[in-house]
Amino acid sequence: MTRVLRRRDQNPRCELRHCKKAKGFPNSVPNVRNPFLSTNDLFLSPSQGESYAGLLPAAANTTSLRNSLYFWFFPSSSSSNPLASNELVIWLNGGPGCSSLEGLIQENGPFLWQSGTYAPQRNPFSWTNLTNVVYVDQPIGTGFSPAAEGEPGRIVDEERVARDFGVFWRNFVGAFGMQGRKIYLTGESFAGQYIPYIAKYMLDANDTEHFNLKGILINDPAFNEDDVLFQAPAVAHLNAYANIFNLNATFTASVNARADSCGYTPWLERALRYPPQGHIPSAPSSSVPGCDVYTDIVNAALLVNPCFNVDHLTDFCPYLWDILGFPSLGAGPDDYFARADVQKAINAPRTPDWAVCGNPTLGLNFQDHSPPAGLPSGPLGAVIERTGNVVVAHGSLDYLLLINGTLATIQNLTWHGRQGFHVAPSSWEEFYVPYGRNLAYAIDALTHQSVPEKSLGLVGGAGVMGRTHSERGLTFVEVWNSGHELAQYNPAAAFRLLEFLLGRVERLDVKGGGFSTEREAR
Template identity: 50%
Template sequence: MCFLFLCGILLLGVVNAQFPYLNNKTQEFAVNGSAIPNVTFDIGESYAGYLPNTVTGYPSSNLYFWFFPSSNPNASDEITVWLNGGPGCSSLAGLMLENGPFLWEPGTYAPVRNPFSWTNLTNVVYIDQPSGTGFSLGPSTAISEFDIARQFTYFWKLFARTFDLQNRKVYLTGESYAGQYIPYIAAQMLDMKNTTYFNVAGVQLNDPYINDLTVLQDAPALSAINHHPSLFPFNSAFKSHLTTLAQTCNYTTLLTTALTYPPPLTPFPPVSHSPNCTTLYTQILSAISAQNPCFNPSHITDTCPPPWNPIGGPILSVGPGPTNYFNRSDVQAAINASPTDFSLCKGNIFRTPDGLDPSPPSSLGPLARVIEGTNNTLIAHGTLDFGLLVNGTLVSIQNMTWNGKKGFQREPVEGLWVPFREGGGSGGGVLGTAHTERGLTWSEVWGSGLEIPRYSPGAAYRQLEFLLGRIDSLSDQVEKFSTE
């Protein structure tokens, strides 16, 4: 596709500062930034479309991308990838609800500019992967994370060649099940030892799926409801039942052992995987949903009515809505997407008998190696996420060995300082914790649910600044004020 004014630029051979990535290779992907349906402002230069993710066997298998160049001069040698999770959820959820240049907030009539757009800092590409996800055309061909990593790197080399992004620093970011995707992709890139295309400079995982659900949900569930008693107002008999169950299943002992600094070098206590034990989390969900029919595990302060969802729901932490924006034919045409019955999340994305991912959890697989390979890995977690719990992620970290030691040696209690930004509307000050050891940074964000860029955009923006190396510490101002 070549819009009239863009074609004119190309035919005249004019180098236009407004469209630095536009050339004969990229013109078919150009998006008219002033013609996005319902968006009342020009979103600027961007490119969207399809590139193959496999060389043979499945010629129709490809990945859909939407690439937003940044005008920030500090971004000239880098490219940042955003992936949503699921598995099987479109990364356009992150674009339109979290950190893209325009947001359609639940309950509003039209999209608005995002003052905390990550494109203000860096070049960002949103990718629907694996194949079969979002706008990416199937069939899905992956049977493991190793397949996903191989297919992604094949796609990525083509993408870099198309937009002349060779020799760029590559930052991989995402949330939820991207905690599984990204470590495997990053490990594959690092193993290729080809910095022309795969120079992984940093990784950020928000509220990540990095272990089995017994560790991420069942084991830490009791401590979470005890931490938020007003949001889980259970009677004493039910809480006593949960306490006994947590003790019987060895969950209490696991948390006590793992959440010490430094952790013991001996293996952590095993937990029971009996059917009775692995229902602790679902018992809590059932009980709280009876009290709050609109309970949202991704953002536990939500009550009825749930916020409506402009891009198709229910999904993540927004409820059902009257529209599915990306399922509109005019929207699909504007962003170079094939006519698609678009669904924000799809199940059975792996070609396995049960449709599930058989790969080892990333914290038991490639994550430690990725930390060592980048020495710039950030794991962030919203404290109001009950889908994947803070203490479950911390237990997973404390069970990993990287750069010569097991877990964090010191308790992560330093403050996360977020500057006030005029006109941003996100607040500032100390909004959580931030702690770095041996190339891994852990950051809790108080008051945020699963989607940190949505619920605490200033904190997410600050964390990205740190990942990109624009600031040296997430606690600088805290340290400054504490010494004055």
């Protein structure tokens, strides 16, 4: 049962008694047969739990639907989960300008409609199994969050993003009567820029009634300059995954020589020392002729693999059909959330040309003049100090933002009076993901026959899934077999990370046992 805020109630005074049931999701999509299961069988069924969606103002002293943020709120689906009663998780996608419905429907929501699947399916690793989750389209002008007419230049820095989100969040807390709840900010990619600034705003407000922030989780973050995040580490990553790139020896030797001459190789060696040897200077500039090695590597990879996907190195042709039109379709009739009947069902404003990322007609003109959040002058270090609970994770198969760029950022950051990590990765702990019940069922089914009698649904891998390390309130996790959208490619690992953030488990390297939700169910 999905409930939505009626338009006349879309203001800070909206209460749950003013909400109504949705009419249900449409049961057809052009050119796709039976794309959604019956509303009684999937995410509108009572067993799926209720949800709420609508717009709330993100500008002070207004109840206008313009300059508002769209949200879709899922209270925890586990009635036997008392730990969720006093907390809220906020999920933000990045971009800038990418809708958080991407995270909802393809990463960690209660139902997933992922690439190559003809219908949505239940997600056993839904974050709503752990706690209450709110997906928000932000900043203003993103997804279903409309900007006011005549304000295309509204977003100019992260301070404005944080203020707008703060106004929205006050309204959300008031609308749903959730004052004082613990808040956890989570997201990926450019949310690595948003979240530290929003976290700083919440902490500076000194208002635990509305902003009782307890921790943040950012996956594959865009929180430094491009030259650090993907230019300087581009060739080293190519070398590490040479068998996947499959580029010829002549090109590989040439691009390695250019990395040396451009200064990337010595810079990266200095940036990844443990402990750091003093302040790390800016990475060499890719604007120097011959030094845009990242673009040249991607172009070469496309010649070998025309379906090369920077989000996930091990993707090959053909592109899989995707309900969000990404990566192969782009904006068009296959974008499910662009449909009028779908928008009505989820109480979204009519947006005929909705696109999962970067819709300029909504008024988003993002020109970020704020320092990257991960710089020494950015807010991340202070957020670590003030919360003692910051998790940064990175998928090893991500070639959009590279793991060594994230590590170089951490090594140049100072918190609690010390710079970077002091323990080298060679001595880090293993990141262990439990063997869940659905995995045991899948293994049993596949052992007896190569094609199971019925669909296994979404299954997550288990065992050692990477390596992890914590120092002074910051935890870093390298997640193997995962690309840029970490929860999409390794859902069980992402679920474990949220358990750790929320304090359901104390360590990420403990072997044995199950997920906390399975223990509670016994």
